[in-house]
Amino acid sequence: MTPKKLGIALIAPGGHAPEPDAIARGIARLEAQGILVHNYYEHDKRHLRFGGTDEARLAQLNAAAADPEVQVVMALRGQYGMTRLLPHIDFDRMADSGKIFVGYSDITAFHMGLYARRGALSYAGPMFAGDFAAAEPVDFTLNDFWHCLAGPTHTVTGQGEGNPALEVEGTVWGGNLAMLMSLAGTDYFPQTAQLDGGILFLEDIAEHPYRVERMLLQLMQTGVLARQQAIVLGDFSGYRLSPADNGYNFDEMLTYLRATLPCPVLTGLEFGHIPRRVTIPFGARGHLVSGDGAWRLTLADYPTVQLG
16 A cells, blocks of 8 residues: 655654664655655754754654644654653644654653543554664555554454453553553553553563563552453563573463453564564554454554545
8 A cells, every 4th residue: 555645754752863874765765655754853963862852852743743744743763762751742732733643662651641631542653763764674564554544444463372262342552561651650641531441552672571570560550450351462572581580481471460460461463673563553442352362453443544
């Protein structure tokens, strides 16, 4: 699917570009598809590990939200930086802009804040540097984004050993586990009523199994998990086991979680810090059906853009 006459804004709310020369490559790739790219990132103005000072990165976000020729605002990359901006973001302005904000990892903080403050939806989806500007882009990742953006529904499938049989409906929310937990107890964590009966999707990178377990137990102890229909786990990689683990690996942790958490846990979601990745509208209505280890999640009632 090739999008036409679409305006995409590029901003750097977190880290700066790892390969500055790739920016032009990614822009050219999108422009070849008929997309109008508005680049608000200036590599020569990067600051420390960030894509600019806090003030400059906030200005990028505000300018993109105000641009009448833009329908989609896409993060350059994640890393870290959104948490510093949260107290200064005008979430009413973001929601009223009607833009679709896209990113994952560190951008989870924005998805959470936008939904908490206004109940507005966004996309846990690709980012510019690692996906559209990649030397060898992954067609599945990009095509899944375009299909999701075109709507009106989007379907994600997966499979995993030990997945329970179930059929549930609820609000789909989540993202990076560490970022999500960093917001617990703040005004940027959605309220109880917003999350009741939800379907929670999670991923993380370089988090040891015991830390993943600890964060999920904390989320359970806050009462959030008792109100969820299901948890769907994406990719959790990049960690290294040590002799101290003595056989305690991700599978052992998963067995414990399935016996302990108050809601079903499914695996096999192609989402996280991996090249092949689906797009998930944060806050969409989801219908999840699972059987014989395989599952299908159908997403609806989320913002889309007319393509073509």
